[in-house]
Amino acid sequence: MRDNTLKYVLVLPAVMVVFATAIWPLMESARLSATVGRLNRPGSLDQYIGLENYTWAFFEEPAFWNSVWVTGIYTILTVGLTTIFALGLALLLAPGGRLRSGVQTLLILPFAMSPALIGVSFRFMFNPEFGLFDAFFGAVMPPLADVSWLADPTLAFAVCVMADVWGWIPFLTLVLIGGLASIPQDTIEAAQVDGASGWRVFKDVTLPQLAPVLAVVIILKSIFSLKTFDQIFMLTNGGPGTATQTLSHYIYFNGMKYGQIGYAASVAWLMVIPMILLTYLYARFVFRKD
Amino acid sequence: MAEVILKNLTKRWGDFVGVDNQSLDIHDKEFLVLLGPSGCGKTTTMRMIAGLEEPTSGEIWIGERKVNDDLPKDRDVAMVFQNYGLYPHMTIFDNIAYPLKVRGTPKADIRPRVERAAEQVELTQFLGRKPKALSGGQRQRVALARAIVRTPKVFLMDEPLSNLDAKLRVTMRAELKHLSRELKVTTVYVTHDQIEAMTLADRVAVMKHGVIQQLGTPDEIYNDPANLFVAGFIGSPAMNLVRGSVKDGHFITVDGVRLSTIASEDRNEVILGVRADDINVHEAGAGDIDTPIYAFENTGEASFLTVVWGDQRVIARGDRHLRKEQDDVVGLTLNPDHLYLFDPATERRIHL
Ligand SMILES: Nc1ncnc2c1ncn2[C@@H]1O[C@H](COP(=O)(O)OP(=O)(O)O)[C@@H](O)[C@H]1O
Ligand SMILES: [Mg+2]
Numbered sequence: 001m002r003d004n005t006l007k008y009v010l011v012l013p014a015v016m017v018v019f020a021t022a023i024w025p026l027m028e029s030a031r032l033s034a035t036v037g038r039l040n041r042p043g044s045l046d047q048y049i050g051l052e053n054y055t056w057a058f059f060e061e062p063a064f065w066n067s068v069w070v071t072g073i074y075t076i077l078t079v080g081l082t083t084i085f086a087l088g089l090a091l092l093l094a095p096g097g098r099l100r101s102g103v104q105t106l107l108i109l110p111f112a113m114s115p116a117l118i119g120v121s122f123r124f125m126f127n128p129e130f131g132l133f134d135a136f137f138g139a140v141m142p143p144l145a146d147v148s149w150l151a152d153p154t155l156a157f158a159v160c161v162m163a164d165v166w167g168w169i170p171f172l173t174l175v176l177i178g179g180l181a182s183i184p185q186d187t188i189e190a191a192q193v194d195g196a197s198g199w200r201v202f203k204d205v206t207l208p209q210l211a212p213v214l215a216v217v218i219i220l221k222s223i224f225s226l227k228t229f230d231q232i233f234m235l236t237n238g239g240p241g242t243a244t245q246t247l248s249h250y251i252y253f254n255g256m257k258y259g260q261i262g263y264a265a266s267v268a269w270l271m272v273i274p275m276i277l278l279t280y281l282y283a284r285f286v287f288r289k290d
Numbered sequence: 291m292a293e294v295i296l297k298n299l300t301k302r303w304g305d306f307v308g309v310d311n312q313s314l315d316i317h318d319k320e321f322l323v324l325l326g327p328s329g330c331g332k333t334t335t336m337r338m339i340a341g342l343e344e345p346t347s348g349e350i351w352i353g354e355r356k357v358n359d360d361l362p363k364d365r366d367v368a369m370v371f372q373n374y375g376l377y378p379h380m381t382i383f384d385n386i387a388y389p390l391k392v393r394g395t396p397k398a399d400i401r402p403r404v405e406r407a408a409e410q411v412e413l414t415q416f417l418g419r420k421p422k423a424l425s426g427g428q429r430q431r432v433a434l435a436r437a438i439v440r441t442p443k444v445f446l447m448d449e450p451l452s453n454l455d456a457k458l459r460v461t462m463r464a465e466l467k468h469l470s471r472e473l474k475v476t477t478v479y480v481t482h483d484q485i486e487a488m489t490l491a492d493r494v495a496v497m498k499h500g501v502i503q504q505l506g507t508p509d510e511i512y513n514d515p516a517n518l519f520v521a522g523f524i525g526s527p528a529m530n531l532v533r534g535s536v537k538d539g540h541f542i543t544v545d546g547v548r549l550s551t552i553a554s555e556d557r558n559e560v561i562l563g564v565r566a567d568d569i570n571v572h573e574a575g576a577g578d579i580d581t582p583i584y585a586f587e588n589t590g591e592a593s594f595l596t597v598v599w600g601d602q603r604v605i606a607r608g609d610r611h612l613r614k615e616q617d618d619v620v621g622l623t624l625n626p627d628h629l630y631l632f633d634p635a636t637e638r639r640i641h642l
Pocket of ligand 1: 306326328330335
């Protein structure tokens with residue numbers, strides 16, 4: 001065998017695995033999205049209806065738009081809050097920051113928990129009878145005692161956001177600490193000597209140099225927020241009503257619960273649009289030449 | 291316009307003493323060089339003046355004000371960092387303009403002042419570039435321009451020339467000297483390069499292990515070293531230091547070589563210091579001591595002869611036309627007006 005042939009033979013198994021686990025399901029879901037695709041109706045998986053599933057989602061399904069809305073607000077809030085808290089923590093924990101670095105180890109803890117577990121534990125903590133948070137909020141603000149957090153649409157949404165932010169802060173903080181550590185210390189000291197206040201040093205020198213890392217962090221977190229499923233599933237299961245139903249959850253409900261697999265596939269493909277955009281941005285920042 | 295006064299300034303990290311109880315008066319408009327080997331506490335001293343490092347104890351005064359509790363931004367100093375500390379995301383113009391901007395200089399004043407500073411360091415054509423697009427020497431000049439764009443009370447410069455190649459360093463040294471005499475601002479300049487110190491300084495503070503060994507003009511440091519360390523550190527080649535004793539007005543090496551008459555009482559153990567320049571080279575028989583050459587080096591501008599007495603080497607500087615070979619015998623005479631004696635125990639100079 002020639003070297004050239006050999007090298008293709010050697011990568012073949014890997015290519016086949018990728019094809020079987022990624023490419024083929026993708027293609028199959030694209031195909032399904034163009035069919036009636038009812039799990040409980042034999043033959044409907046091969047019954048093609050063109051783009052009807054897509055137009056259905058767009059024009060006939062308020063629940064679709066509800067979950068687009070929920071996902072959008074959820075993404076904006078979680079990305080914004082996580083980034084701000086993580087940046088603050090990173091500034092405190094980075095070399096030259098005010099906190100001892102021993103805290104850094106503690107920080108990784110929430111990230112070591114699976115999102116589903118975070119969902120369960122938050123559900124416990126907000127339990128009106130024996131929940132920790134519930135007791136805490138009740139003690140601090142008596143009117144909040146015995147509020148059924150997860151039964152109120154707005155509060156349930158807030159709890160979901162809180163759980164997400166709490167779970168993601170550590171990872172973002174660690175990445176940002178790395179970013180801060182790579183900023184040359186003498187640029188910061190030069191700015192201090194040049195006459196800049198702490199805030200101006202941050203705004204004029206630290207932040208611009210951190211910007212590429214910050215951009216990557218925001219894009220990554222946006223991707224993760226858009227896909228959020230397991231936490232919501234464990235915490236509120238989309239409820240009350242559809243108040244916390246993200247797109248992933250909506251897809252799951254339609255596909256698995258109602259058996260509308262064709263329709264679910266089409267919504268999944270609609271979700272790909274913002275994902276591709278974000279992935280493109282991500283790749284641009286990560287592989288940028290500068 | 292300000293003097294800088296350090297009073298019993300100490301910096302410790304745990305048990306390690308970086309700067310040890312240092313007191314120093316830096317006069318108004320003076321160019322003071324902190325000179326010493328790497329790790330002796332020069333940068334630490336300078337960073338404490340700038341406010342980037344907090345002293346363990348002691349006081350720092352700039353002008354009439356004790357600045358220990360002032361933030362760097364309130365000390366009104368300008369600093370040139372060893373690695374320049376340029377803002378990589380800003381253009382050269384914005385780099386130089388930054389101290390003016392943060393101090394609220396009116397917009398209309400900024401441009402002419404930046405342009406003037408850029409002109410002084412010959413950077414005008416690079417103002418639109420980013421630091422990355424400049425060479426080391428150019429970056430160094432940006433750092434300098436950023437310091438001189440306003441008139442601070444004190445300039446602080448931490449080995450600003452050490453990252454430049456040898457040739458550029460000589461050029462920039464002259465530029466710096468010219469600039470400093472024009473600007474007339476109190477300057478503290480840190481270097482481990484004694485030539486830089488000698489050429490730039492009004493006064494030099496020679497440091498070792500966090501302690502100032504001697505403070506004086508370059509002339510005083512060179513011609514009147516206070517101890518063995520200063521004697522050995524200043525001058526190139528380093529001053530010859532020969533162990534021996536003084537008997538009946540003569541210095542005799544430990545190996546019994548009678549070197550020279552010397553105006554000193556009898557002493558058992560002393561170290562004689564003599565610079566290569568102060569050893570005259572003659573033909574054999576015409577000097578005080580006849581001795582074979584261990585190595586002969588010709589640099590073009592001078593010739594250097596190494597001779598060996600016992601285990602002690604001595605270097606003499608000869609005329610640039612002198613041509614000798616190894617093992618040739620020459621006669622050496624030590625200039626009796628420029629001999630130094632040191633006490634080997636205390637390492638201090640014994641004044642004759
Ligand atoms: N942050 C620090 N922690 C501990 N030791 C330090 C620190 N900064 C400097 N030192 C030590 O203090 C000594 C003096 O350092 P420095 O002032 O930078 O020396 P120089 O500028 O004369 O080369 C060195 O031995 C250095 O290792
Ligand atoms: Mg240093």
